[in-house]
Amino acid sequence: xxxxxxxxxxxxxxxxxxxxxxxxxxxxxxxxxxxxxxxxxxxxxxxxxxxxxxxxxxxxxxxxxxxxxxxxxxxxxxxxxxxxxxxxxxxxxxxxxxxxxxxxxxxxxxxxxxxxxxxxxxxxxxxxxxxxxxxxxxxxxxxxxxxxxxxxxxxxxxxxxxxxxxxxxxxxxxxxxxxxxxx
Ligand SMILES: CC(C)(COP(=O)(O)OP(=O)(O)OC[C@H]1O[C@@H](n2cnc3c(N)ncnc32)[C@H](O)[C@@H]1OP(=O)(O)O)[C@@H](O)C(=O)NCCC(=O)NCCS
Numbered sequence: 001x002x003x004x005x006x007x008x009x010x011x012x013x014x015x016x017x018x019x020x021x022x023x024x025x026x027x028x029x030x031x032x033x034x035x036x037x038x039x040x041x042x043x044x045x046x047x048x049x050x051x052x053x054x055x056x057x058x059x060x061x062x063x064x065x066x067x068x069x070x071x072x073x074x075x076x077x078x079x080x081x082x083x084x085x086x087x088x089x090x091x092x093x094x095x096x097x098x099x100x101x102x103x104x105x106x107x108x109x110x111x112x113x114x115x116x117x118x119x120x121x122x123x124x125x126x127x128x129x130x131x132x133x134x135x136x137x138x139x140x141x142x143x144x145x146x147x148x149x150x151x152x153x154x155x156x157x158x159x160x161x162x163x164x165x166x167x168x169x170x171x172x173x174x175x176x177x178x179x180x181x182x183x
Contacts, residue, residue: 005063005064005067005118007067007114007118009110009111009114010110011071011105011106011107011110012069012070012071012107012110012111013069013070013071014067014068014069014070014079014111014114014115015067015068015070016058016059016061016064016067016068017054017055017058017059017064017066017067017068017075017078018055018059018068019055019059021051021055021068021075022048022051022052022055023048023051024074024075024076024099025046025051025054025055025068025075026046026047026048026050026051027099028076028077028098028099028100028101029042029043029046029050029051029078029097029099030043030044030045030046030047031044031046031099031100032044033100034097034100036133036160036161037097037132037133037136037139038095038097040160042097063122063123064080065080065081065082065083066078066079066080066081067079067080067115069096069098069107069108069111071102071107076098076099076101076102077096077097077098077099077102077107077108078095078096078097079094079095079096079108079111079112079115080094080095080096080115081093081094081095081115081119081128082095083123083125090124090125090126090127091125091126091127091128091129092119092123092125092127092128092129093128093129093130093131094112094115094116094119094128094129094130095130096108096111096112096115103138104138108142109142109145109146112142112143112146112148113146113147116128116146116147116172116177117177120174120177125174126173126174127171127172127173127174128148128171128172129148129151129169129170129171129172130143130148130169130170130171131158131167131168131169132167132168132169132170133158133160133165133166133167133168134165134166134167134168135165140168140170143170144170146172147172147176147177147180148170148171148172149170149171149172149176150168150169150170151169151170151171152168152169153166153167153168153169154166154167154168154169
């Protein structure tokens with residue numbers, strides 16, 4: 001169901017970021033409930049200037065590494081990945097967030113398997129992983145449903161809101177992906 005790098009799914013569309021997305025991006029991203037579950041480099045509040053610089057740096061990739069999650073024609077979230085380097089160069093970390101009004105509709109449940117397939121089919125990556133902060137049941141559930149395995153709990157590895165939090169690592173190997181696809 002992919003047209004170049006756009007994926008039309010039943011509940012959303014994944015497509016490259018583009019000019020014009022800034023307004024809904026800053027509106028939905030500027031949410032403490034999102035910020036509480038992501039890295040500190042994610043801005044809060046998420047200003048129009050932050051949105052402008054995100055769109056500018058993500059809009060022109062031939063093979064995007066970040067996709068706007070579009071619902072009803074509006075960009076209301078992001079899903080993407082970063083390939084690691086050095087001895088971890090066959091690893092990629094996935095990350096995602098969705099505007100709060102859209103939670104619980106199965107949108108990320110649909111998007112994560114599609115991103116996973118896109119990465120394994122287009123990049124030299126052997127292991128995909130995600131880091132989930134303690135208490136984020138929704139994110140853990142969505143990863144497990146997509147076939148990611150809970151691999152480790154890094155005790156109090158992260159700090160958020162001045163509190164040490166456990167970090168839960170979920171991962172899928174290329175071999176897991178191929179085995180899953182063969183079923
Ligand atoms: C985590 C997040 C991406 C989930 O996206 P979503 O589209 O709401 O998830 P879905 O509706 O596809 O739900 C997927 C599964 O998780 C479950 N789930 C969703 N939210 C949940 C919650 N708060 N608690 C427990 N389970 C939850 C759903 O019931 C569903 O389970 P199922 O597969 O058994 O049916 C979204 O809540 C979000 O953006 N949160 C803030 C940012 C964030 O946490 N990003 C991830 C950082 S690791």
